[in-house]
Amino acid sequence: xxxxxxxxxxxxxxxxxxxxxxxxxxxxxxxxxxxxxxxxxxxxxxxxxxxxxxxxxxxxxxxxxxxxxxxxxxxxxxxxxxxxxxxxxxxxxxxxxxxxxxxxxxxxxxxxxxxxxxxxxxxxxxxxxxxxxxxxxxxxxxxxxxxxxxxxxxxxxxxxxxxxxxxxxxxxxxxxxxxxxxxxxxxxxxxxxxxxxxxxxxxxx
Numbered sequence: 490x491x492x493x494x495x496x497x498x499x500x501x502x503x504x505x506x507x508x509x510x511x512x513x514x515x516x517x518x519x520x521x522x523x524x525x526x527x528x529x530x531x532x533x534x535x536x537x538x539x540x541x542x543x544x545x546x547x548x549x550x551x552x553x554x555x556x557x558x559x560x561x562x563x564x565x566x567x568x569x570x571x572x573x574x575x576x577x578x579x580x581x582x583x584x585x586x587x588x589x590x591x592x593x594x595x596x597x598x599x600x601x602x603x604x605x606x607x608x609x610x611x612x613x614x615x616x617x618x619x620x621x622x623x624x625x626x627x628x629x630x631x632x633x634x635x636x637x638x639x640x641x642x643x644x645x646x647x648x649x650x651x652x653x654x655x656x657x658x659x660x661x662x663x664x665x666x667x668x669x670x671x672x673x674x675x676x677x678x679x680x681x682x683x684x685x686x687x688x689x690x691x692x693x694x
Contacts, residue, residue, distance in 0.1 A: 491521045492542040492692050494570075495535075499528040499548040503576055504669060511675035512547055512574070515684050522688070533557040536564040543570030543692050546577040547669065553581045565590055566659025570691025572684075575669030578631060591665055592656045593633030599645070601627050601671060606652050606679070609642045615655065615690045616640050622679040627670035628652075641683070653683065655690065662691040 496516065498509045516524050525541075530550055534557045544564065558581070565571050571590065579595035581587045588594040607621045620641060628643065630650055637654040644650075653666045664687040668674050675681070 491523055493523045493540055494543045495541045496524050496526045496545040503549045505672055508672035511672055515681050519685050531557050534560045536560050545572045547574040549576035550580045565661035568660040568694050571663045572688050572691050573665045590658055592637040593631040595629055596632050597630045598627050604643050606641050606643050609639045613640050616686050619679050619682050624674050626668050626674050629667040662694040664691050
């Protein structure tokens with residue numbers, strides 16, 4: 490039987506409906522995985538015992554209940570996978586535990602611009618063969634734990650900013666990908682490859 494993944498995807502403007510639709514199309518193209526979609530953050534409460542192997546987060550929300558956050562923490566620490574996209578790192582800013590799970594938090598962003606995403610680790614087997622590539626998107630700046638493994642980054646203001654990192658959390662695996670503001674980035678071949686490889690990686694804990 491294939492893997493089962495809960496996708497919590499919500500928003501009309503951030504992320505846009507078009508962006509969420511294109512992200513969904515990429516997920517549905519990954520063979521051997523059944524994706525279950527919801528727009529309710531509170532459905533995270535059903536992760537444990539719900540037959541899920543991983544969860545994908547793509548939204549920008551201010552509030553999450555202690556029950557939903559607690560369920561996410563237990564799920565990932567017990568071996569579940571977590572793939573989070575773009576504004577997921579700017580959500581639930583008052584919940585420090587959420588950022589402990591994710592590995593970092595949004596601090597700021599500049600204007601939508603064109604930038605090059607570069608592989609950061611030539612030894613990485615997870616995303617081997619992907620990049621470098623150029624996108625037009627909103628670049629997120631993060632505070633992040635130094636125990637994360639950065640796989641892709643870009644140069645901004647004379648410094649290096651992670652675009653994708655992975656980490657372990659308990660027995661589970663976490664992958665965060667900061668792109669996803671401009672809908673058209675989901676048409677970029679390398680972005681599609683990264684999403685597919687990232688989702689498969691968090692499922693292999």
